Amino acid sequence: MNLVDAIRLASQRRIHSSGEEASPNVASVSPSSSQGEESEPVQTVRFEVRLNSQQLYELLQWLARNLHPVMTLREAAHYLRLRPTELQVLAENGELPAFKVDGKWRFLKSALDEWMLAQRATDLVVKEEGTNVA
Numbered sequence: 484m485n486l487v488d489a490i491r492l493a494s495q496r497r498i499h500s501s502g503e504e505a506s507p508n509v510a511s512v513s514p515s516s517s518q519g520e521e522s523e524p525v526q527t528v529r530f531e532v533r534l535n536s537q538q539l540y541e542l543l544q545w546l547a548r549n550l551h552p553v554m555t556l557r558e559a560a561h562y563l564r565l566r567p568t569e570l571q572v573l574a575e576n577g578e579l580p581a582f583k584v585d586g587k588w589r590f591l592k593s594a595l596d597e598w599m600l601a602q603r604a605t606d607l608v609v610k611e612e613g614t615n616v617a
Contacts, residue, residue: 490528552592559590563599 508527534542556574559581561569574581580594 490530494526554590554595556588557592559588559595562592563595588614594603 489612556571557568560570563570565573570579573579574588574590578588579598581588581590583589
């Protein structure tokens with residue numbers, strides 16, 4: 484469960500348990516529409532997070548690693564939970580999407596995600612064929 488889902492679930496529990504429309508920490512806002520259409524109220528949830536300098540540094544590093552679409556060999560290996568040497572062999576054999584920049588392997592995060600989904604789909608098909616034969 485991610486943070487947004489947890490907040491949404493907590494908000495729903497608070498509304499159902501108290502019988503109120505909205506709690507004091509959740510403001511209901513109805514966006515104005517130029518066409519006069521009625522829309523669902525938007526809930527705004529505010530929360531405060533206090534981090535020391537080390538925690539902030541680690542959070543920013545995590546964001547930089549995970550939001551950048553191009554990964555290095557080491558970052559991609561960490562993402563796929565493989566050893567860098569194993570990942571390099573897969574890239575050299577053309578078994579997964581990769582390209583070189585200045586002689587160093589680079590990986591698009593979206594391409595790796597698609598590759599993993601394709602691997603999973605292939606594994607499921609192989610398992611289904613194996614159970615149908617037996």
